Amino acid sequence: MQQLQWTDERVELLKKLWNDGLSASQIAGELGSVTRNAVIGKVHRLGLSGRAKAPSSSTPRPRKPPRATPSAPPRPSMPASRGNLALKPHAMPSSSPDLDLAPLPEIDNVVPMGERCTIMELKEYSCRWPIGDPGKEDFRYCGARSNTGLPYCAYHCRIAYQPVADRRRDRSKTAVAR
DNA sequence: CCCTGATTCGC
DNA sequence: GCGAATCAGG
Numbered sequence: 125m126q127q128l129q130w131t132d133e134r135v136e137l138l139k140k141l142w143n144d145g146l147s148a149s150q151i152a153g154e155l156g157s158v159t160r161n162a163v164i165g166k167v168h169r170l171g172l173s174g175r176a177k178a179p180s181s182s183t184p185r186p187r188k189p190p191r192a193t194p195s196a197p198p199r200p201s202m203p204a205s206r207g208n209l210a211l212k213p214h215a216m217p218s219s220s221p222d223l224d225l226a227p228l229p230e231i232d233n234v235v236p237m238g239e240r241c242t243i244m245e246l247k248e249y250s251c252r253w254p255i256g257d258p259g260k261e262d263f264r265y266c267g268a269r270s271n272t273g274l275p276y277c278a279y280h281c282r283i284a285y286q287p288v289a290d291r292r293r294d295r296s297k298t299a300v301a302r
Numbered sequence: 303c304c305c306t307g308a309t310t311c312g313c
Numbered sequence: 314g315c316g317a318a319t320c321a322g323g
Binding site for chain 2: 147148149160164165167168173
């Protein structure tokens with residue numbers, strides 16, 4: 125396993141995303157395995173910062189007060205949230221609050237792990253069904269192959285285009301099953 | 303609180 | 314050079 129370096133590819137992607145106006149944390153999420161601090165640090169080192177800087181906020185920071193002693197740091201050794209961007213239950217796009225729809229079968233919420241991808245990894249044929257919260261670092265798209273020309277894979281097409289009435293009917297069917 | 307980028311500095 | 318910790322804002 126390599127030390128994770130700023131390879132040319134990653135730097136280029138960083139530049140592109142930064143110039144596209146994505147936030148540092150967003151970029152970090154796309155790159156993976158880096159924090160937004162790392163992204164920001166790299167951005168500055170590359171000298172492509174200063175993307176809209178409030179002149180009033182040009183704070184002449186008063187130097188460093190003696191930072192916490194690193195001698196006996198009660199560090200948990202890991203910054204916690206990061207690294208394992210796997211298994212998250214499928215977060216459905218929220219429908220109208222007053223809509224009382226049948227919950228989708230649980231197995232249907234499972235997206236093949238290997239298929240998920242970031243926005244940068246989307247191909248023309250990739251399913252664009254969102255997984256997780258946009259804006260969060262672990263946000264992904266389904267990414268499964270869709271040969272139908274539709275923006276979703278076969279399964280998510282079923283969800284996306286299933287008439288509301290059908291889902292209502294499904295609900296009553298299961299709820300009143302007695 | 304959440305988030306943003308900016309800065310400093312130990313490594 | 315890298316990035317965590319920290320800061321200053323929105």
